[in-house]
Amino acid sequence: MNTDDINLAYKVRHALNEQLDTLPASTTDRLAAARAAALARKKPEASFLQVKPTASGWRAALAGFGTFVSGPAMSRLAIAVPVLALVIGMGGVYQHGQQQQIADLAEIDAAVLSDELPLTAYLDPGFNAYLESQQRRQ
Template sequence: MNTDDINLAYKLRHALNENLDALPASTTERLAAARALALSRKKADAASAAPFAKKDWRRSWFDVDALFSNVALGRLAVAVPLLALVVGLGGVYQYEQQQQIAELAELDAAVLADELPLTAYLDHGFNAYVESQQRRQ
Protein backbone atom coordinates (compact mmCIF):
# COMPACT_ATOMS: atom_id res chain seq x y z
CA MET A 1 0.00 0.00 0.00
CA ASN A 2 1.26 3.47 -0.79
CA THR A 3 0.87 6.51 1.43
CA ASP A 4 -2.29 7.73 -0.35
CA ASP A 5 -4.05 4.44 0.39
CA ILE A 6 -2.98 4.55 4.03
CA ASN A 7 -4.14 8.15 4.41
CA LEU A 8 -7.52 7.27 2.87
CA ALA A 9 -7.90 4.33 5.26
CA TYR A 10 -7.17 6.57 8.24
CA LYS A 11 -9.67 9.19 7.04
CA LEU A 12 -12.37 6.54 6.54
CA ARG A 13 -11.72 5.07 9.98
CA HIS A 14 -11.90 8.51 11.57
CA ALA A 15 -15.18 9.34 9.77
CA LEU A 16 -16.73 6.02 10.81
CA ASN A 17 -15.62 6.46 14.42
CA GLU A 18 -17.16 9.95 14.57
CA ASN A 19 -20.65 8.63 13.76
CA LEU A 20 -20.35 5.47 15.86
CA ASP A 21 -22.56 6.82 18.64
CA ALA A 22 -25.35 7.70 16.17
CA LEU A 23 -25.74 4.13 14.86
CA PRO A 24 -28.88 2.17 15.81
CA ALA A 25 -28.51 -0.66 18.34
CA SER A 26 -29.29 -3.38 15.75
CA THR A 27 -26.50 -2.14 13.47
CA THR A 28 -24.06 -2.00 16.38
CA GLU A 29 -24.94 -5.59 17.34
CA ARG A 30 -24.47 -6.80 13.75
CA LEU A 31 -21.11 -5.02 13.55
CA ALA A 32 -20.06 -6.56 16.89
CA ALA A 33 -21.05 -10.03 15.65
CA ALA A 34 -19.18 -9.51 12.37
CA ARG A 35 -16.11 -8.33 14.27
CA ALA A 36 -16.24 -11.36 16.57
CA LEU A 37 -16.54 -13.67 13.57
CA ALA A 38 -13.60 -11.95 11.86
CA LEU A 39 -11.48 -12.22 14.99
CA SER A 40 -12.31 -15.91 15.40
CA ARG A 41 -11.17 -16.54 11.84
CA LYS A 42 -8.07 -14.47 12.37
CA LYS A 43 -7.09 -16.45 15.45
CA ALA A 44 -7.41 -19.72 13.52
CA ASP A 45 -5.09 -18.41 10.81
CA ALA A 46 -2.67 -16.91 13.32
CA ALA A 47 -2.34 -20.22 15.19
CA SER A 48 -0.84 -21.96 12.15
CA ALA A 49 1.67 -19.14 11.59
CA ALA A 50 2.64 -18.79 15.27
CA PRO A 51 5.65 -21.15 15.21
CA PHE A 52 7.20 -19.11 12.41
CA ALA A 53 6.44 -15.75 14.06
CA LYS A 54 8.43 -16.69 17.18
CA LYS A 55 11.46 -17.81 15.17
CA ASP A 56 14.59 -15.67 15.36
CA TRP A 57 15.88 -15.68 11.77
CA ARG A 58 19.19 -14.08 12.77
CA ARG A 59 20.53 -17.38 14.05
CA SER A 60 23.48 -18.99 12.34
CA TRP A 61 23.26 -21.82 9.81
CA PHE A 62 24.76 -24.17 12.37
CA ASP A 63 21.65 -24.05 14.54
CA VAL A 64 19.79 -27.34 14.05
CA ASP A 65 16.34 -25.72 14.26
CA ALA A 66 17.24 -23.06 11.70
CA LEU A 67 18.87 -25.63 9.42
CA PHE A 68 15.64 -27.59 9.05
CA SER A 69 13.34 -24.58 8.87
CA ASN A 70 11.48 -23.70 5.69
CA VAL A 71 13.80 -20.79 4.94
CA ALA A 72 16.93 -22.93 5.13
CA LEU A 73 15.38 -25.66 3.00
CA GLY A 74 14.28 -23.03 0.50
CA ARG A 75 17.84 -21.73 0.29
CA LEU A 76 19.18 -25.24 -0.19
CA ALA A 77 16.55 -25.94 -2.83
CA VAL A 78 17.99 -23.04 -4.83
CA ALA A 79 21.67 -23.51 -4.00
CA VAL A 80 21.99 -27.24 -4.80
CA PRO A 81 20.73 -27.04 -8.42
CA LEU A 82 22.84 -23.93 -9.04
CA LEU A 83 25.92 -25.70 -7.71
CA ALA A 84 25.15 -28.74 -9.87
CA LEU A 85 24.76 -26.47 -12.90
CA VAL A 86 28.10 -24.76 -12.29
CA VAL A 87 29.89 -28.08 -11.78
CA GLY A 88 28.24 -29.53 -14.90
CA LEU A 89 29.18 -26.54 -17.05
CA GLY A 90 32.75 -26.72 -15.74
CA GLY A 91 32.90 -30.42 -16.63
CA VAL A 92 31.57 -29.81 -20.15
CA TYR A 93 34.12 -27.03 -20.65
CA GLN A 94 37.00 -29.27 -19.51
CA TYR A 95 35.81 -32.12 -21.74
CA GLU A 96 35.62 -29.84 -24.78
CA GLN A 97 39.08 -28.47 -24.06
CA GLN A 98 40.52 -32.00 -23.82
CA GLN A 99 38.85 -32.96 -27.11
CA GLN A 100 40.30 -29.91 -28.85
CA ILE A 101 43.78 -30.63 -27.48
CA ALA A 102 43.55 -34.27 -28.61
CA GLU A 103 42.49 -33.23 -32.13
CA LEU A 104 45.34 -30.75 -32.44
CA ALA A 105 47.83 -33.30 -31.13
CA GLU A 106 46.60 -35.85 -33.67
CA LEU A 107 46.92 -33.33 -36.49
CA ASP A 108 50.42 -32.33 -35.36
CA ALA A 109 51.47 -35.97 -35.16
CA ALA A 110 50.10 -36.62 -38.68
CA VAL A 111 51.91 -33.59 -40.09
CA LEU A 112 55.18 -34.49 -38.38
CA ALA A 113 54.94 -38.15 -39.46
CA ASP A 114 54.55 -37.25 -43.15
CA GLU A 115 57.62 -36.78 -45.28
CA LEU A 116 56.84 -33.48 -46.91
CA PRO A 117 59.28 -30.98 -48.27
CA LEU A 118 59.45 -27.69 -46.36
CA THR A 119 57.96 -25.82 -49.32
CA ALA A 120 54.69 -27.74 -48.85
CA TYR A 121 54.11 -25.95 -45.55
CA LEU A 122 54.34 -22.60 -47.33
CA ASP A 123 51.72 -23.56 -49.95
CA HIS A 124 48.27 -21.98 -49.48
CA GLY A 125 46.61 -25.16 -50.69
CA PHE A 126 48.30 -27.11 -47.92
CA ASN A 127 46.88 -24.68 -45.32
CA ALA A 128 43.41 -25.15 -46.83
CA TYR A 129 43.88 -28.93 -46.64
CA VAL A 130 44.90 -28.76 -42.97
CA GLU A 131 41.85 -26.58 -42.15
CA SER A 132 39.52 -28.96 -43.98
CA GLN A 133 40.95 -31.87 -42.02
CA GLN A 134 40.37 -30.01 -38.77
CA ARG A 135 36.73 -29.32 -39.70
CA ARG A 136 36.10 -32.95 -40.63
CA GLN A 137 37.33 -34.22 -37.28
Protein backbone atom coordinates in the same frame (compact mmCIF):
# COMPACT_ATOMS: atom_id res chain seq x y z
CA MET B 1 3.74 -14.17 8.21
CA ASN B 2 6.89 -12.31 7.41
CA THR B 3 7.67 -8.70 8.21
CA ASP B 4 6.41 -7.35 4.88
CA ASP B 5 3.00 -9.01 5.38
CA ILE B 6 2.70 -7.61 8.88
CA ASN B 7 3.66 -4.11 7.72
CA LEU B 8 1.08 -4.28 4.92
CA ALA B 9 -1.59 -5.37 7.40
CA TYR B 10 -0.75 -2.43 9.67
CA LYS B 11 -0.91 0.01 6.73
CA VAL B 12 -4.28 -1.34 5.60
CA ARG B 13 -5.62 -1.17 9.15
CA HIS B 14 -4.38 2.42 9.51
CA ALA B 15 -5.97 3.47 6.19
CA LEU B 16 -9.28 1.85 7.19
CA ASN B 17 -9.20 3.50 10.61
CA GLU B 18 -8.69 6.92 9.02
CA GLN B 19 -11.85 6.54 6.93
CA LEU B 20 -13.88 4.82 9.66
CA ASP B 21 -15.92 7.93 10.54
CA THR B 22 -17.07 8.42 6.94
CA LEU B 23 -18.26 4.83 6.40
CA PRO B 24 -21.99 4.09 6.49
CA ALA B 25 -23.34 2.21 9.51
CA SER B 26 -24.26 -0.86 7.43
CA THR B 27 -20.66 -1.18 6.22
CA THR B 28 -19.22 -0.90 9.71
CA ASP B 29 -21.70 -3.55 10.93
CA ARG B 30 -20.65 -5.95 8.14
CA LEU B 31 -16.97 -5.29 8.89
CA ALA B 32 -17.55 -5.99 12.59
CA ALA B 33 -19.34 -9.26 11.76
CA ALA B 34 -16.54 -10.32 9.39
CA ARG B 35 -13.92 -9.54 12.05
CA ALA B 36 -15.80 -11.57 14.64
CA ALA B 37 -16.09 -14.51 12.23
CA ALA B 38 -12.37 -14.31 11.40
CA LEU B 39 -11.40 -14.24 15.06
CA ALA B 40 -13.62 -17.25 15.74
CA ARG B 41 -11.81 -19.26 13.02
CA LYS B 42 -8.32 -18.15 14.05
CA LYS B 43 -6.07 -20.95 15.20
CA PRO B 44 -4.55 -20.55 18.64
CA GLU B 45 -0.94 -19.44 18.68
CA ALA B 46 1.27 -22.50 19.02
CA SER B 47 4.66 -22.21 20.59
CA PHE B 48 7.35 -24.64 19.53
CA LEU B 49 8.20 -25.05 23.22
CA GLN B 50 4.81 -26.61 23.92
CA VAL B 51 5.06 -30.39 24.01
CA LYS B 52 2.02 -32.60 24.17
CA PRO B 53 2.13 -35.01 27.07
CA THR B 54 1.56 -37.94 24.68
CA ALA B 55 4.46 -36.99 22.38
CA SER B 56 7.33 -39.44 22.23
CA GLY B 57 10.86 -38.40 23.08
CA TRP B 58 11.92 -38.13 19.43
CA ARG B 59 8.92 -36.04 18.52
CA ALA B 60 9.66 -33.65 21.38
CA ALA B 61 13.35 -33.47 20.48
CA LEU B 62 12.60 -32.67 16.84
CA ALA B 63 9.69 -30.28 17.50
CA GLY B 64 11.63 -27.16 16.50
CA PHE B 65 13.38 -28.78 13.53
CA GLY B 66 10.46 -28.11 11.17
CA THR B 67 10.81 -24.36 11.58
CA PHE B 68 14.55 -24.61 10.90
CA VAL B 69 14.05 -26.63 7.72
CA SER B 70 11.41 -24.25 6.38
CA GLY B 71 13.20 -21.07 7.43
CA PRO B 72 15.11 -18.51 5.36
CA ALA B 73 18.33 -20.52 5.55
CA MET B 74 16.64 -23.38 3.73
CA SER B 75 15.32 -21.11 0.98
CA ARG B 76 18.83 -19.76 0.43
CA LEU B 77 20.15 -23.30 0.36
CA ALA B 78 17.45 -24.28 -2.13
CA ILE B 79 18.78 -21.60 -4.48
CA ALA B 80 22.48 -22.13 -3.81
CA VAL B 81 22.55 -25.89 -4.47
CA PRO B 82 21.20 -25.76 -8.07
CA VAL B 83 23.39 -22.75 -8.89
CA LEU B 84 26.45 -24.60 -7.57
CA ALA B 85 25.51 -27.70 -9.58
CA LEU B 86 25.11 -25.54 -12.69
CA VAL B 87 28.54 -23.95 -12.21
CA ILE B 88 30.19 -27.33 -11.67
CA GLY B 89 28.41 -28.76 -14.72
CA MET B 90 29.47 -25.84 -16.91
CA GLY B 91 33.05 -26.25 -15.70
CA GLY B 92 32.92 -29.93 -16.64
CA VAL B 93 31.60 -29.12 -20.11
CA TYR B 94 34.36 -26.54 -20.59
CA GLN B 95 37.03 -29.03 -19.47
CA HIS B 96 35.65 -31.68 -21.82
CA GLY B 97 35.74 -29.21 -24.72
CA GLN B 98 39.34 -28.28 -23.94
CA GLN B 99 40.39 -31.93 -23.77
CA GLN B 100 38.63 -32.61 -27.09
CA GLN B 101 40.42 -29.69 -28.75
CA ILE B 102 43.79 -30.90 -27.42
CA ALA B 103 43.09 -34.42 -28.71
CA ASP B 104 42.16 -33.05 -32.16
CA LEU B 105 45.34 -30.98 -32.36
CA ALA B 106 47.44 -33.96 -31.25
CA GLU B 107 45.83 -36.07 -33.96
CA ILE B 108 46.68 -33.46 -36.61
CA ASP B 109 50.26 -33.19 -35.32
CA ALA B 110 50.67 -36.97 -35.40
CA ALA B 111 49.29 -37.10 -38.95
CA VAL B 112 51.62 -34.31 -40.09
CA LEU B 113 54.68 -35.88 -38.47
CA SER B 114 53.99 -39.34 -39.81
CA ASP B 115 53.34 -38.13 -43.37
CA GLU B 116 56.09 -38.19 -46.02
CA LEU B 117 55.62 -34.69 -47.38
CA PRO B 118 58.63 -32.46 -48.04
CA LEU B 119 59.15 -29.56 -45.63
CA THR B 120 58.30 -27.00 -48.32
CA ALA B 121 54.75 -28.40 -48.45
CA TYR B 122 54.17 -27.28 -44.86
CA LEU B 123 55.18 -23.72 -45.78
CA ASP B 124 52.66 -23.53 -48.62
CA PRO B 125 49.63 -21.34 -47.76
CA GLY B 126 47.36 -23.83 -49.51
CA PHE B 127 48.44 -26.49 -47.03
CA ASN B 128 46.86 -24.54 -44.15
CA ALA B 129 43.64 -24.28 -46.17
CA TYR B 130 43.80 -28.04 -46.75
CA LEU B 131 44.22 -28.69 -43.00
CA GLU B 132 41.27 -26.42 -42.17
CA SER B 133 39.06 -28.17 -44.72
CA GLN B 134 40.02 -31.54 -43.22
CA GLN B 135 39.10 -30.30 -39.75
CA ARG B 136 35.70 -29.10 -40.96
CA ARG B 137 34.90 -32.51 -42.44
CA GLN B 138 35.48 -34.27 -39.14
